[in-house]
Amino acid sequence: MLTYQSSQDISITPTKGQDKPWLLLLLCCFWLIPGLVGHDPWKPDENVSMAIISYFMRHSDWTVASIAGVPQFSQAPLYFWVATLFVNALSWFGVAAHDAARLSTGFWMAVGLWGVGLAGRELFGRRNGRLSVVILLGCLGLPLWGHHISPAVVLLAGFAWYVYALALALKQPLRAGVLLACVFIVLLTGASWADALFAVLFAIFLFVFPQWRKFSYLITLITAILIAIPIAALWGYSLKANSSELFQTWWRYYAWGPFGGARSFAVGTSVGFLPTLLIWFAWPALPLAAWSVYLFRKELWQPHWQLLISALFFKSLFIMLATQQSEALVLPLLVPLVLLASGGVDELRRGAAAALNWFSLVTLGLAALVIWLIWIGLVTGMPLTLVDYFARFSPADVHWKGWGFVFALLVTLVWGRVLFRKQPLGRRALTNWTSGLTLVIGLLVGLFQTWIDVGKSYRPVAESLSAFMDGKHAQCIDVSTIAKDPTAALVYFTDLALDARPDNECLFVIRQTASKESATPEVLWSGHRLGDQKEIFSLYRR
Known part of the structure; x- marks a missing residue:
């Protein structure tokens, strides 16, 4: 059994009349809905995500997107595919594209919360699933990413269901196998090969523990891998069929996500990033998880503790070894921390x-x-x-x-x-x-x-530039020297011919400076975000 029954279950379990799951749903709605609609894409990642989504909206080939002529491989495309479907569906109701895309983030967050709730209930018993959701919603690092147009939320949702599938494997191997297959597909098409390989290797690692050394669990893993890999490989096959050159670029430099690609594979050495971030990012789950481990230190041999502590350790190691450190990479770590925390809340000292x-x-x-x-x-x-x-x-x-x-x-x-x-x-x-x-x-x-x-919002910059270029929209503009975020915003908000490739031969070029330049005949146009005088964009003729 993976289910832990607290010694206080009898005293804390409410009667049927007091049990009100709709209150949790209400809390989730109040947490999820604000901020999903009603504003333009914001820095740092929303403009880039919207430029990719707008590419898929305008093209029938959804294999790989490009921003101003530069292919985008930093993240597998599943999040952008789903967001584009939301945009296309909600456009019939007059919903702005960026609002619809942000609603797809709400969808992934809801899926992640559902997975965490199921895992908490499976591991620690009835009503601990709700407690796990409450703790996750309270983590300080989650609100930004839970309301952001960013594929990072796919990784959180996938890891939540991954832990639930493993928790279920010893009791319902067939159902767990199907769930694991879905998780592997999500990770391969929505994250990176490194994330998917971690999931497979960690599931195999659990054979180290005698309780997991069962033939049914082996069948679960084999079934999940056999189902997932052929389906997930369709995207790679499509990319190779579309362009062998693009496939080689992805494989050599991007396939392993935060570790690079086959040619650029590297391991990081920044061990201080994660502890410094977790102090506030995972509050209050982190101290509560530490309390649970201390409180039940004599019971850590049980399968549910083995699963969570091992997942926490190896995922932390995965993050610390990554060469590309970011908050988005830490999001999945909240899942084992939250579940560990939920195990000791009812035993918390008064x-x-x-x-x-x-x-x-x-x-x-x-x-x-x-x-x-x-x-x-x-x-x-x-x-x-x-x-x-x-x-x-x-x-x-x-x-x-x-x-x-x-x-x-x-x-x-x-x-x-x-x-x-x-x-x-x-x-x-x-x-x-x-x-x-x-x-x-x-x-x-x-x-x-x-x-x-x-x-x-970069909308005023884009609209001002578009108005200046009125009648000259066919003229190419070189944006290779400005940051990726404003480039993506110009792609999303305008239909100008923008080119971010370094070897382009555009007639016009935009340069970015930290202060406004003096008016000269060479400066054809200048603009900046309202309230920001430290990011100035100027248009020149070559």
């Missing part, structure tokens, strides 16, 4: 639970109050020093009218109601933390999303 509860109320409640006070100050125009300070970041006005204000008021009232729910102290502390974090997210989105959007 003093520690009370401290966490008090910290949640004070910290996030105070943050919400500050957000409300800043918003009131910007709406009323008082004090002037506050208005002048925030005007440096965005020239947009802040209004009290609109659905954003209504949503901010609603989420504040719901948060106040949640504080009075009766739960065991440990669960109440985590619920209050996640609800408070959801409140802060909801207030920032409801009250300040438009204000933030004006300062972060």
Whole structure:
């Protein structure tokens, strides 16, 4: 059995009338929905993702996308395929392409939360699945990526279902085999070969433990691999059939994801990146996971602890050895941390639970109050020093009218109601933390999303350049010297002929500087994002 039954199960399990799973669904909706719609693509990755999606929207061949003539191999295309399907479907209802793509992120997040919930229930028993979801939603590193147009969320969802499939393997090998096959397909077509190989090798590693050394588990793995590899290989075959040169580029430099490719394969040595990031990125799961391991240190030989601790160790090693360090790479690590944390919450000492509860109320409640006070100050125009300070970041006005204000008021009232729910102290502390974090997210989105959007969007730059080039759209513009993000934004927001290849022969060229240049006859056009004077784009004729 992989299911652990807490010694407090009898005292904490509610009666059927008290069991309200819809409250968890409501929390998930309040966490997921804000920020998915209503604003342009933002830095750092959303513009690049939208440029790739817009390429798929305009072309019938979905094998590989390009941005301004440069093929994109940094991530396998599954996320972009699904996002494009969302864009095409929701365009019938007038939903903007970037909003529809962001809704596909919400879809992957929902799939990931579902997988974590199932894994928590399978590993630690009834209602621990809900607790696992609450802890995951409360992790500080998740909100940005859970509302971002980025393929990183595919890796999180895939790893959540991967852990669930392994947890299920000893009891239902056939069902687990099908789930593992789906996970391998997702990783091969939505992440990288390195992620997929890690999943296969770790599943094989579990044979080290006697409890996993079963013939049924072997059949599960073989079945999953045999199903997944032929299906996932279709994309590689399509790429090779499309262009042998592009296939060789992908294989040599990108196939192994954060480790490079077959020719450029390299192992990193930055061991300090992960511990430094996890201190805040995985809060509060990290300290709770450490408590669970300490509390059940005499039971770590059981299969569910073997699975989670081994997954945590080897995934951490995988991240530290990668040459391309990023927050997105750390997202899957939240899954074993959250599941480990859920195992010890009901055994949390009363003093520690009370401290966490008090910290949640004070910290996030105070943050919400500050957000409300800043918003009131910007709406009323008082004090002037506050208005002048925030005007440096965005020239947009802040209004009290609109659905954003209504949503901010609603989420504040719901948060106040949640504080009075009766739960065991440990669960109440985590619920209050996640609800408070959801409140802060909801207030920032409801009250300040438009204000933030004006300062972060490249739309004014793209529209200004497009207006200047009116009548000259067929003329090629060299964008090889500017950063990838603004290049992608120009691709998405305009239909100009842009070329990012270094050997192009375009008549015009855009250069990026940190300060505005003096007006000269050579500068045909100049633009920048509103509220940003440190990223200036200038157009020249060669």
